[in-house]
Amino acid sequence: MSLPRYVLAPTHLTGDTFGWQLTRTGGFLDTFLDCHETFAPTADRDLSAALTWAERIIGSRHHWRYTTEGGPERWTATDDREATGADVLRSLEPGTLLVAVGPGGSGKSTFAERAGLVTVVSLDSLREEIGGDAGDQTVTPAAVRRQNRLLSEHLAEGTPVYVDSTNVEVSVRAGLIEQARRHGRPIVSLRFVPHLDICLARNALRPVNRQVPDHVLARQHDLALAATPQALIAEGFTSAHDIVTPL
Numbered sequence: 001m002s003l004p005r006y007v008l009a010p011t012h013l014t015g016d017t018f019g020w021q022l023t024r025t026g027g028f029l030d031t032f033l034d035c036h037e038t039f040a041p042t043a044d045r046d047l048s049a050a051l052t053w054a055e056r057i058i059g060s061r062h063h064w065r066y067t068t069e070g071g072p073e074r075w076t077a078t079d080d081r082e083a084t085g086a087d088v089l090r091s092l093e094p095g096t097l098l099v100a101v102g103p104g105g106s107g108k109s110t111f112a113e114r115a116g117l118v119t120v121v122s123l124d125s126l127r128e129e130i131g132g133d134a135g136d137q138t139v140t141p142a143a144v145r146r147q148n149r150l151l152s153e154h155l156a157e158g159t160p161v162y163v164d165s166t167n168v169e170v171s172v173r174a175g176l177i178e179q180a181r182r183h184g185r186p187i188v189s190l191r192f193v194p195h196l197d198i199c200l201a202r203n204a205l206r207p208v209n210r211q212v213p214d215h216v217l218a219r220q221h222d223l224a225l226a227a228t229p230q231a232l233i234a235e236g237f238t239s240a241h242d243i244v245t246p247l
Contacts, residue, residue, distance in 0.1 A: 196221045
């Protein structure tokens with residue numbers, strides 16, 4: 001499966017207005033993206049602003065290559081992270097513990113839903129089950145205890161299970177690694193790190209009771225960035241993958 005390719009090109013919008021078009025093709029989720037934006041009407045069509053705009057939408061920085069090959073002038077970039085995790089999911093060993101790592105609003109739950117993951121243990125769902133409110137942090141300790149009991153049951157049965165929570169703290173991940181080891185199961189991390197602005201925008205669209213304070217979200221994002229695949233492998237994960245979430 002080819003990795004997503006991004007194409008940024010100057011384009012005629014309406015009337016005498018010119019701007020930029022960003023297109024993405026080739027992914028497993030959100031296979032086509034078409035966005036347009038207008039910047040200052042300079043002679044060079046404000047390339048710097050256009051590249052910044054494109055990277056904010058994509059959620060990460062890229063190396064852009066200028067080309068006119070096979071068409072008009074444009075700038076292209078290829079994402080070097082896992083396209084969606086589809087290949088990762090197809091190659092899972094029996095009984096694998098999948099651990100999402102990422103700040104609020106990074107696409108962890110959406111990924112589970114769209115990838116068709118059947119067995120998902122979500123702290124939000126457990127908080128709602130226990131206290132009637134997915135955003136009630138006072139019941140988090142009880143939700144974590146319930147999560148750990150469920151994981152132990154699934155791991156003992158050899159059921160692949162996805163842990164849908166932030167898991168950005170090393171101490172939290174250490175507990176999950178210990179559970180996998182205790183049951184002799186592989187443990188795989190899926191890291192979600194879109195641009196912080198994307199997480200903040202998604203967070204603002206959530207119901208008020210589920211919104212994370214901006215400073216907490218920023219801290220989660222910093223911790224997720226620090227949890228590189230190399231660092232996660234050193235912690236004890238069997239394998240570690242970066243996931244490109246829907247835009």
